[in-house]
Amino acid sequence: MHELSIIVSMMEQIVDVAKENKIEKIDEVHLETGVLRQVIPEVMQEAFASVKLNTICENAILQIIEAPALVLCKQCKSEFEPSIDDFICKICNLANVDILKGNEIILKAVIGDSRNESF
């Protein structure tokens, strides 16, 4: 259930963003999660549903965008998309890579109503 920890951290950032932009009510939250993070979208939704109660996100929808992985083979410098259980470079036949993408958990966007818009 590390998903709950992630959602709690995200909520803190959303509150900051809302304050900065004078948003009173949030309709949508867009979150990008790399496939290499062990984040299960259904569990994230469950965690969000319980954490958002009595917050500015109470009626918000959480949109999770899964981002694919990309790695760089340290030997031949070729880039490829690994599967979660196979990081072997097909050219070198060795799993010796740097992760370029797939580890991110990024709050991408917040959609809501500002005070100005409600008047």
Added chain:
Amino acid sequence: MKVNVVKNVLKANDIVANENRNIFNKAAVLALNIISSPGSGKTTLLEKTIPALEKQKSIVIVGDLATTRDADRVSDIALQAIQINTGMSCHLYANQISESLKKLKLDEADYVFIENVGNLVCPGEFDLGENLKVVLLSVPEGDDKVAKYPTIFRVADVVLLTKSDLLGILDFDIQRVKDDIAKLNANVTFIEISSKTSSGMEEWIAWLKEKRGKSVGQQARFVTEE
């Protein structure tokens, strides 16, 4: 209105983790995050490891949902042993380590062993500021665990196959485990170890001493360059 944000959600944890890492490096200690399922023998391994390091001193930080049992087990042999009770949380956070660091005599220590909450999933997602990750897999858990929990084994620096004295007793295909690790990361060190018979202990201690030497050497160079 739509506000584009692009913020790393775990940034708060990562900032504290990097602060912890700086503190470990400045104190010239090697910090190890020890991760495994419950019951794989993390504390028993520490009970054997700390005396085997002889003059080198160890601090142990233990995370468990409840009780101080694990810290109690190593309190006599470690320079210091601190128990963190995580309550409902299935992993340690960087700020829990940061709080513990205030109470520690890091300048007198060579190693900090952070025994994470028994769990093969969540601890992999939270950087604590450790220098290296040690992942244990015990023979009774079965030879399919690397394939089932690939992420934690991919990010490991060393995998210890614990309770190796049971290899001839239980059905366990060690080659299957090695092949599964090789698919994830060719750079992982693999050591078969038994806390009961001490088989593999020398190799593990040598690995620890080598890594500490390298880590402290790098820090010395860093200070010189400054």
